[in-house]
Structure formats: structure tokens, C-alpha cells
Amino acid sequence: MTQKLPAKDVAIIGLGWTGSIVANELTDEGLDVVAIERGPWRDTATDYPPSYAADELRYRIRHELFLRPEQTTFTFRNKMDQTALPIRTWGAFMPPNGVGGGGVHWNSETWRFLPSDFTLRTHLTKRYGAHFLPADMTIQDWGVTYEELEPHYDRFEYLCGTCGTAGNLQGHIQEGGNPFEGPRSRPYPNPAQQQPFSHTLFAKAARELGYKPFPQPSGNMSRAYTNPLGVRMGPCTYCGFCEWFGCGNYSKASPQTTILPVLLRKPNFQARDNSEVIRINTDRSGKRATGVTFVDTAGNEWEQPAQIVILSAYTVFNVQLLLLSGIGRPYDPVANTGVIGRNFTHQTTSDVTSFFDPAKYIFNPFIASGSIGMCIDEFNGDNFDHGPHGFVGGGYMGQVQTNGRPIETTPVPPGTPKWGAKWKEAVRENYQSAVKPGTGVHGSMYSYRDVYLDLDPTYRDRFGRPLVRMTIDFHDNELKQNAFLTDKFAEIFRTMGARQILKEYRKGPYDITAYQTTHLCGGAVMGTDPKTSALNRYLQSWDVPNLFVMGATAFPHNAGYNPTGTVAALAYWSAAQIRSRYLKNPGPLVDA
């Protein structure tokens, strides 16, 4: 039996970055807000203290901070004519779980997308003609512009204390920054982190080749910082245990280190952990959300009525809840109708491992942080002429080696035996002198008609609900893009003086077992036309106007950057609209 709780103004599903941001904005507005989180409570000193935060086996190999597939998972297939099977061990991406969400275990690479990313189809069609794009590519304009999002990017960067070197200040290109970025209204709140030896050499080689390298924008603090909410962070120690780990030193921007201390003090905010939302409830018309239903660990079912529902779980779970709640028309790739599940994307990464003379180079790879790195942006988005190359898209690339952790960091030249004394000798010889960036080429993945999410016809979760089925494969456009970028990347290491270079191109078919990034995007995208988007430009559901959907779920395509900066900017943008317009006049913010 479902027990009914007293009504709240706002029910938030998932207390990660976007849930925390929206909760803080709406409680500032005086609304009574409850956030319902599937996973456990997480706090620095008790859950990832420095006394064991640097445990590679626990956090990296055994996936301590992530959702356990036993609780829920997805099914996967490459092609529409295949039968999907459930994922039983995470591989290609790591679904977060618990308070803070992905903000606990991210690397904190805090990028902005390019202005052209938000008007992608218009931009590319204008430059290259409509025929240049593959027929089944479903990219579209986002309905929001970079200029509109700029103040919200800025808010997130100042919340996090992002460390970086501005490349474009109000239209003026700055030495040492990324000259391709959109204009920013003011500099980063903190200077860039210091760069280790190999990163510095990479930048030098890149400059020799005529590129303009710049430090990767980082949420690992280059110095102590107090954010506008009064929450304090300490300087990063460059320990190299960042991605997959929580930071024990209060040095990495996360909901815990930037917002939650303030949010938790508010009497009009409540958080429920270990509570899994199983449904967004709607009234009989189906046009209005009445709240959510969740299940606690005892198996009790609770109804939480609310005036506004904010869906801010991980990408795929957002889509699953929409499908299971009957909100929005499910996407049908054959008929090419519907929107829920459409424009699902991931990423196209690759790497280059280079081996240097151990007698000349000691790189000390363990001196690192999650978003350390020297990058170039010459081959991202539409920063270069794609005309001669026959593909669209791109990515940043850089020496972004984030760790030298002992279990993972065993670079050996091709031809080395896979085990035994010879292997050990090769590891010993190369550990200090090999360069292996984490995701060296961080390429975009554009959207296609046959890459999508829907409900699996066979596999169900413990509540009897269908799992989400992912249908995803690489298309030629992305593989061409990757080959081009990987070659360009390798050239820089050759210039740097590597004696041996190993190019690891991204190849099809899409592999669910090998980690790329956790940047799953799309599935309920934003746009200007309800026929091709689930959300309007304010992340408001076209179908249920008192439902707002946060996160990369709204991205019509995935650009060549880490998504969190854009995810957060969109959350602030949406919350600002709720505060300034929706509350005064609840209803659609855009006429369909």
C-alpha cells in the first residue's frame, strides 16, 4: 500500500549536481523542497576520508561509489536487429549513485561548449551545405544560445572555484587561454593549476607545431577558495586520486564542497536518501505531474505530492522514468516519430601512448589531479575546416594524464609479453618515462536515427519494470573524425621526442565493456519543436509543464568536451526561468 506524505512545493528526483543547484535556487525563492535520492548519504570525512580515499582497488577496480548493477542496470545492443542483453558489470560508463551523484567522483574538468554547438545544424548547413551531413544524422539546434547561457556558466564556475586561463574575455583573445572559446564575461575565479613535466613538454611541442595550448579548466583547486555561498575549499595536493574517487581534502568541486553545506541549513529543504523514485505521477489529463512515488529500503512505497517535479537523475534514468510514467511520446526510430529516447549519444575518445627514453625523462606521472592537463582546441567542434575531410565534429586533445596509480598505470611498448618477468621489467623501465593521457582525444558524438533508448521487451528490474535498452553504435562520421584527430594528436608526441608511439584509435563496433567516459547524453532533448524535442529551451517538458528535466539528457548531441559545465549552466538557466517566470504564471514557458 502506498502511504501519502504531506505535499511539498517541489520534489527533486536525484541529489547530484543539478538536483543540488535547483534545490538551492528554489529554496532561495522560499519554496518547500524535498530531494529524493536513490543512493546513500555521502560526506567527505566519513565516506572518502584521506585515510583511505586513495584506495585504487576499492574505488577504481571495485567501483565503490557507483550504482550496483544488482540494484538496476540497462540492456545493450549495437544494432536494431540484435537482441539486447543486460549489463552486469559497468564498462563503457559509470552510473553514479548517492548524494552528490557524479559530482563526487568526477575529474572536475569544467568546460564550456562552443557557441556553434548550440546552433549546430544551422551552423554546419550554412558552412558546408545540407548535403554534407549524413542523411541519418539527427543533430539539431538547442533552442538556447551560448550568449544566453554565459551568465549561468559563470555562476557555476564561481560556485566551483574553477581554475583556468581565460582565452576570450568579452571578445578579446587572451594569451595562454583557449582562443576558440566563446566570450566570457570575466576571468576564471582561480588561476590554472600547475602543470607537471610531461604536460609542460606537450604544450611546448604543440606550440612548435603552431597550436595554442592552454591549461584544462579545473575544479581541483589551485589555491584555497571561498565560493559566493560562503563555502570553503582547500588547495589540491595533486595526489592523482580524483576520477572514480571522492576527494578527502575538500579540494575538488562537488555538491558536498560547494552547495550542500548551505542547502542543509535551510529549514525549507529536506533530503531523503536510500529512496528510489519509481514513477512520476500525473493527473487524469496526463498534462500535470502530481508528485512522485518512491520506495525506501524496507520496500515501503510512498507518494510525495508536489506542485513542481524536477527530474535530475543520471541521463538514462531520466529517460526511463519518463517512459515508465507515460510522459511524452516514446521515440520510434522506424516511423521516426516520438521524442523520448531520441538523440541518445555518448562520446568518441581515443588515446596515444608514447614511450620516451628512460635515461632522459622522469615524468613522475603520479603528480596529477583529475583535470590537470595542457590541451589544444584546434580540432574541436567547427574550429577547423571540415570540407576536405568528409566528417563533422571534433574534440579537444591534450596531455591530461590524471594519475600514475599502480594498478592501472603499467604502460609497456607493443610486443612486450603480457605477464611474467619480461613484462615486469618493461613496466619498471617505462613507468616513469611513458606518457598515457586519460582521454587524450575527447571527441564528440553526434546523434543518429538508429542510436536511441527504449524499454527492453524482456528484462525487468526488481519492481517488475522494464529496463532501459540502449541501441548504440559508432557511425562512419565519428570513426573518421577519430582517425583524423588521433593522427594529429600523435604528431604532437612525435614532436615532443617520443621514441615509440602507440595509437589506439576508436574503432567500431561500440564496445560496452571498455571505459570511455560517463558522458551519456540525450534521450529527452531540448529544442524548439515538440516533434523533435521532449523539452523546450528551458528544460520544461512540452507535455507536462510542471515537470523540468535536468542534465545531459537534454543535449541534442554530445560536443567534444566534458559535459558538466554545460549541464550545470542549463540547470541554472532553467532555475532562473522557474524563479522569474514560471512561479508567477505556472504553465508552458514556450507556446508549442
Added chain:
Amino acid sequence: MRDTARRWRMVCAALTVLAALCATWPAGAAQSPQNFAQIERGRYLTVAADCAACHTDPVRRTPFAGGRPVETPFGAVAAANITPDRETGIGGWSDSDFERAVREGVMPDGKRLYPAMPYPYFTHMSRADVLAIRAYLATVAPVHHVVRSNQLPFPFNIRALMRLWDAWYFEPGEYKSNPGKSPAWNRGGYLVEGPGHCAACHSPKNFLGADRAEQRFRGYSLQGWFAPDITNDPQRGLGNWSQTDIVEYLKTGHNRLAAASGPMAEEVAHSSSKMSDADLEAIATYLKDQRGQSESARSVAKDDRYMKVGAAIYADRCAACHKADGTGVPYLIPNLAQSSSVDSRLPLTALRVILRGARSVATPAEPTGPAMPSFGWQLSNAQVAAVTTYIRNSWGHAAARVTAEDVGKARSSLAERTD
């Protein structure tokens, strides 16, 4: 905001009740429920005296209804119900009854209070201030809640013995201004000695729990912590804190050097963070003028085995946050190099924080509330002893060596604590 609203709602509700009770209000109730200035002054003094800390059961959370066991070296004494309930609270007391209890430790029926109720300090308050507190308490919601105060073991449970204690140690009398000092100094003296009852935790006690007058404010161990020396002594006390450091610490729980945790975190959260800046300045003025006396502790030699092992553990486990030179991060990670808690007379606080961890207070001005993780599960007694000895003898600190046995004792006594 909401707290204020709730408080005012309670005040309004209580006023309604009071109006109904007016006819039966005991004779001698000089204060008027209309006397806003007196009630407001009483509310502020109730905060300054932190009455709610002991008189509110942290589980029931009913303000002033009593029931919280106040820990003493002799056992627990539960704080009384001081709501205006006539049967179980103080609703039936006259003003003089109230003043006598607060300033002399004697109940209306002639029974003696235990000094867990800090009447030896409250005696320094003026009658007008005590009656203002009374006036404010008359406005809170009455709660029917019977509290069995005396939970002490024999022979301390014989209240009559308190007559002797009072005769030996209790010095009644209002705070006397020092005409040679500034008004701020005297205001600080009044707050520190009277309502603030700082000495209750921070002054060394004799074997019967009375203050050792000659060692005032030089630190005392209680509730598994060492309440540090708060004299102006540069070695053990607040000598390297500026007046602003003290004000900031009391107001926000944090300053460039230190963070409040344990019982002091409670004090900051409920009391000093809600006091006026002028009063905190006054307190700081007074404390900066309290002379201490460094004991000449000999430092442990740098090449001592404890120091070498301790240095290695410090570099590996502590330096990431507290820095190699012990300076920490201002307002976030305490500065060990300049902390008087590190080389305090007894290592209790250092041991507790290392073994159990500690959470600092979060306040509106400093919402972060960073915490130190526990190392008790990870470091052996010998390792804790070495690293404690190291921090107590580095960066200019000097203190006796802490042994594995000391750590073992601290560990077992902490194991019995739930806080």
C-alpha cells in the same frame, strides 16, 4: 528566519496562556508579560548563558523542558524543566525563588543544587538580569515533563552534602567592576564570569570539582576533551590570537587558526554565534588580559625515536591537509603549528581528534563545517603516540612524550562515550 518565526509564535502562544493564568500568577511576580524590553533582554541573556544547552533534551528537543544529563566527574545530573509548567517546571516559583536558585544554588524547598548548574558563576549576574531571564522563561511554552535530576551515585547523591561544598567553595556575590579598566573590559568580565560561565569548562578544578582560583582559565579536561587554556599565555593559551581572532571564533566557530568542535561547537552554535559583536569584542578584551603561566615543559628531542616515527606518519597521513609545516588552511583546516590545543597540558583533545575524528561547527557565516576523519581504526596506539608526540613537539611546541599506554587509556575511555 524560521527559528525567529517559531520563537515568536511560541512567544505569542505563551502570552495567550499567560493571560489566562494571570489571575492565579503567584504573588511577587514583579515582571509584566507586557514588558518587552525586559523579556527581550532576558532572551538575549538566556542565549548568553546558554541555558538551552543543558535544559533541552537533545532527543526530545523541547526547549527548556529539561532532562539532558549533564556530565560531571562524579556522575550525571539531569537538567531541570525550566518551562513555566506549574507542576513540573518553574511556573509556581516566585521571582525570589528563581533568583535564589540561579544565584545561590538553593531550591524553593531549601534543597541544594549541584554545581552542574553553574550557580557559582551565575551568582555574579545582577538580580535585574536574572529576573529578565525569568521574565523571558515565563513566555516560553509550558511543558509537562518530570525530570529526575539526581542520578549521582552514593555518596554524591546526598544533597545535604552540598551545604558543606557551598560553605567551603561557593563565593556568592555580584560581579564587581574594576574601575581601572575600560567599560568594554568590564562588560567582558561580567559576561565571562557571569552568564558565560567560561570557567566551568576552562578552569582547572580540585578533587571536589571546585575551581582552583589561582589557575583560572588554564584548561580542564571534561567530556572526553581538554577545554584549552584561554588565558593570554603565548605558549598554552590565546597569546597568538588577536582580539579579532577571538571574536571571529566565537561568532562563526572558525578563524584563521582554529575550528570549534565538541562541546565548544555546541556553545558556538547555540550561544556565542548569536551574541552581539560588541559583547564578543568585550569578551575578547577581557580574555586577552588574563595572565597565564606557561609551564616550562621540556620538548622531546628531534632524534627521539617517537619523533622520527611521528614525523613519517605525519608526512604520510596528516600533511596533505594540515601541510608539512603544520599551518593548515585558514578557516578550513586547523593550524597545528599555532594551536594551543596541540600542546595543551594534557593531550586529550589531540588524542580524541586523531582517534575519533571531529566535526567542526557550521554557522551561518561559516557554513562549511569541515570534519577530521577518524584514524583510530588505522593507527595503532604506538603510532598515535608517535604522531601525537611529534605534533606536540614541532613548530615551537613543547610537551611531554605521549606513550602507547596513554593512547590505550584514551582509546578505552573514548570507546565508552557515545558523543
